[in-house]
Amino acid sequence: MKRLHLICLLLAVCCQEITAQYRVAVIGSSTAGGTGAWPLDSAWVRRFNYHYKHQLGIVDSTYTLAVGGYPVYKGMPGSYVPPPDRDGPDHNNNVTKANAVLASLPVPANAIVFVNYPSNKYEQYSIAEIMFCLQTIYDSVLKAGHRCYIITTQPRTGGPFDDPAVKRKLAVIKDSTIQRFGVANTINFYDGLYNPADSSILAKYNSGDGIHYNNAGHRELFERVLAKNVFATPLPVKLTKFIGNYSNASIALQWTAECTDPNTSFTLQRSTDGRNFENITVLKAKGLRSSLYEFTDRQPSPGKNFYRLRISETASLVMSNVILVKNPQEGLQVKGLYPNPVNQPDLEAELLSAQTYSGIVTVLNTAGMSFYRKETNFEKGLNKLIVPVQFLPHGQFILCIRYGDGNSILRTFSK
Structure with missing residues (x-):
């Protein structure tokens, strides 16, 4: 018994x-x-x-x-x-x-x-x-x-x-x-x-x-x-390399992975701030062996580009580490600033934006004293910025435009 x-x-x-x-x-x-x-x-x-x-x-x-x-x-x-x-x-x-x-x-x-x-x-x-x-x-x-x-x-x-x-x-x-x-x-x-x-x-x-x-x-x-991945479930994919390099206005991305699930797929995602990602391509696993995967992003965002892999298998989904690749192209360009010197109530700036940005516009004197500050949004394409300057004394000033993830543009003007 x-x-x-x-x-x-x-x-x-x-x-x-x-x-x-x-x-x-x-x-x-x-x-x-x-x-x-x-x-x-x-x-x-x-x-x-x-x-x-x-x-x-x-x-x-x-x-x-x-x-x-x-x-x-x-x-x-x-x-x-x-x-x-x-x-x-x-x-x-x-x-x-x-x-x-x-x-x-x-x-x-x-x-x-x-x-x-x-x-x-x-x-x-x-x-x-x-x-x-x-x-x-x-x-x-x-x-x-x-x-x-x-x-x-x-x-x-x-x-x-x-x-x-x-x-x-x-x-x-x-x-x-x-x-x-x-x-x-x-x-x-x-x-x-x-x-x-x-x-x-x-x-x-x-x-x-x-x-x-x-x-x-x-x-x-x-x-x-x-x-x-709150239960720390093991991932059959072994990701051994994930890198990116900027060259000739494009970003070449490579990763090496060994898969044990034939249904594995890699969704490459891009972000400009490291938080909000969008899908840019999907690649299927090449087989149950260590393989090299490549993709060229021919339309990277100006400035910082964050990439990660969304790795999908039959019964699991995980994200890779995030890598950062910088594009030296400016996301916001000043195409014109007029009149300069200013002889009217407003200073006008024409800006070409590669994408939608939130930003802050400030006007400073050469000693760093702030005379004007405004939060604004820049839409993709050509933007016209109007800055009131009738209250400014005569002298030299700096137009500072901050946008995106810590990027800034400085332009001088006089009144």
């Missing part, structure tokens, strides 16, 4: 070792709940669960503890007492509940909590209290022995979020979140998903209400979570 009991125990242990070993909880509001996606299986959390539970078989359960309209205070620990004018925690959908549903895992570090409160009531809250709430939730997860990922804000319009100052606040909260918790512990649901002209959700990702992402948006969110 004892022998039979021992055999059963060993079988149970072995079965436990070959079954799914990870568990996930998601707390948050409507984005985590899937609003904007239809059918709901298109939502980022559902896609995540399907990939890791049904395709890879390494997650046994994903608990969605998200309620539409919930602010971050709702996710606070059950013992937390909020200020009189703030919401209290929801004991069925907060971090305490998340830790409880993950508690039975034999290895606590195999449990993950995603925290996804993108915007609700952030127009009312100070950035300091938002960071306090996120830090308290994060610390609660780590205290339980689990791992935690804080998801940033996302772009939004409508109501108070039509105010440009509130929109900028969402961007500042995004930056504050990444700075506080580090890139390794955050997932960016903001950069690359908004229209630079008005900070709204990009049309291709907008569900129509200006608040939530559509199916394409949720797909992008899922891919960002997938790229984080």
